[in-house]
Amino acid sequence: KALDAILSPVLSFGIQDTKLALAATTTGVKLYAVGSPKLPDVLEGDFLEVIADVAGSFRVSASAELQFVGSAVLELRVGTDPDTSESNFAIVNTAGTLGMSIYIQFEHVFGGIPTQTLGVNIPLKICVERCSEVYANRYFLFLIGDLSLVVSPTAQLVRGSLKMDGWWNN
Numbered sequence: 001k002a003l004d005a006i007l008s009p010v011l012s013f014g015i016q017d018t019k020l021a022l023a024a025t026t027t028g029v030k031l032y033a034v035g036s037p038k039l040p041d042v043l044e045g046d047f048l049e050v051i052a053d054v055a056g057s058f059r060v061s062a063s064a065e066l067q068f069v070g071s072a073v074l075e076l077r078v079g080t081d082p083d084t085s086e087s088n089f090a091i092v093n094t095a096g097t098l099g100m101s102i103y104i105q106f107e108h109v110f111g112g113i114p115t116q117t118l119g120v121n122i123p124l125k126i127c128v129e130r131c132s133e134v135y136a137n138r139y140f141l142f143l144i145g146d147l148s149l150v151v152s153p154t155a156q157l158v159r160g161s162l163k164m165d166g167w168w169n170n
Contacts, residue, residue, distance in 0.1 A: 014038040015060055028067035034059060034098070057081065059098055070110040077103040079121075086135040088127035099123065119148025119159075 018035035036059055058078055065073045079101025083090035091099040100122045108114040122145045129139035142165040150157040 027069065028065060030063060030065040032061065032063045034061040036060070061098060061101075071108065072110075073105060073107045075103060075105040077101045077121075082123075083125075088131045088138070090125045091123060113152050113154055115150055115152040117148050117150045119146060121146045 014037075015033075015035035016038040018033055021032045023030045023032070057080060059081060061075075061077045061079070063073075063075045065075075067073075077098060079098035080091060082099040100120070102120050103118070105117040105119075106114065107117070124143045124145070126141050126143065127138050128141045130137050144163045144165065145161070147160045148158075150159055
């Protein structure tokens with residue numbers, strides 16, 4: 001019974017509202033899952049109560065990809081829900097139903113050197129013209145920023161990218 005009392009809260013953690021997807025192409029197979037954290041019903045202590053309040057606004061995704069040419073990638077992401085409002089500035093959808101996210105990725109090319117990547121991804125939607133007009137008439141600029149640290153037994157790299165999606169009309 002003592003062990004039950006200790007393990008019961010830990011075993012109550014999980015993922016709820018889960019969506020699964022399986023994609024097969026001529027080059028490989030990918031399994032993708034996304035959901036919301038499920039915490040135990042009873043969390044005691046100030047810190048755990050704050051975690052329980054915040055956890056409802058996060059989503060978790062996991063994916064596994066196997067390429068037939070000889071590589072495998074596992075990825076875990078924790079992110080916010082994308083902002084679907086009609087505001088002039090928003091964190092929008094990326095990585096298959098997540099907004100801003102942090103991630104860890106493990107990649108192995110068979111016969112090669114495995115790598116681990118830890119990063120943050122921030123997709124933004126910014127109104128650049130006609131921002132006070134009706135939403136359908138506004139012009140938006142979509143920026144996707146990614147900053148990551150790639151570690152392998154032979155090298156450590158810091159990678160960054162900023163991509164723009166959309167038209168810049170002068």
